[in-house]
Amino acid sequence: MLKHLLIGLIIGYLTGCSLLPEQGPAPKQLQLQPLSSSTQTQPASSNQSVNMILERPLAPAALMSRSLWYQAQAYELMPFRDHLWTQPLPDQLQQRLEAYLVDQQSGWSIQRDQPGNASGFRLRIHLYDWYLDVERQSLYVNLQVFLLDNQGQVRRQWRWQEEEPLLDNSAPELVNAGQKWLQRWAQALAENLEIFFRQEADPN
Template sequence: MKYLRHIVSVFLLSAIVSGCALLPESGNAPVQLQLMPLLQESRRNVVEGIDTPVLVIERPQSTAALNGRAIWFQSGLNQLSPFRDHIWSESLPQQIEHLSIDYLSGRLSQVSVHMDRPGIDSDYRLRIHLHQWHLDQTSQRLLVVIHADLLRADGQRVVSWQWQHSEALMEVSAPGLAAAGQVWLQKWLDQVADGLQEYL
């Protein structure tokens, strides 16, 4: 009987501890996760004319780790590890580029927003640097550090912004990180749109 009680106690203790730790990764093939299109006001049509400023969103620059499809968590002091059973469907810079163009096209009035590609002449360019985007096990939050510059066509900087924020996770896991990233990206692009409206 004492042995049974001991086993139950160990099981309960391990369940409590695991509630504060990373959920185990044990699948065979990685599950692909992605950020979804963001909520926005009803899309308006930009009437492009001679006075319509053109804004190009460049592909975000990032660290080598974030430029791949791995999803990262902080496994120790100054140590990041990738989730084994989950990966992004495409890299974060690609996802942020596509979602930013779609969202800012709907939010900015009288501005024509485009992807950076040959043949597009722009009045302004938004250059984004993604420095951190990972799950911190200690705080159980998504940590993000991102920088953005608004540049004129000649490369002259108009304004710079720096964000260093965290977002709570409903679940300490790769899907929990993706869900928190969805919430954070919505807040961030709201701030970006508000900031751009002052200069465009």
């Protein structure tokens, strides 16, 4: 009888322990900020109408999570323990790029990929890498962008494999470097799209 009572007390104690809050502060949550408007990209011509779907970027499972990643040695990525994204990186990229393109190109209609939305073009992004390289103290980004027509044919594609230097190997600095890189990338992508659509409107 005493044995059963002791077992019951131990189980109750362990169950109670599992309901206690975690020790220490919760992970800090970080996010990318809205992009600034660029004066270098010219707005689309008044007779040019562009309707485009911006798909949610495709990425490996690790980048679909809320973890921020660093590489301390080759072929091994680790998540920061005390920091998380407020939402997965692909969602942030989609939101920031959509707002930037709408702001830059008044003649363009940009929509997210949702049921019922149809367009003449689709912008598809493959995000392969986004992590802090400890040895090089830099953000490494590797992604590819495809512009597809309404038949699903690839009309243009662009590839970026770049590094952005960091002041230190920390999660906040990784986000700061990502913000700088994202600003330049969005501007370059907008310029590439502008060139394509102008050529479509006036092949000569």
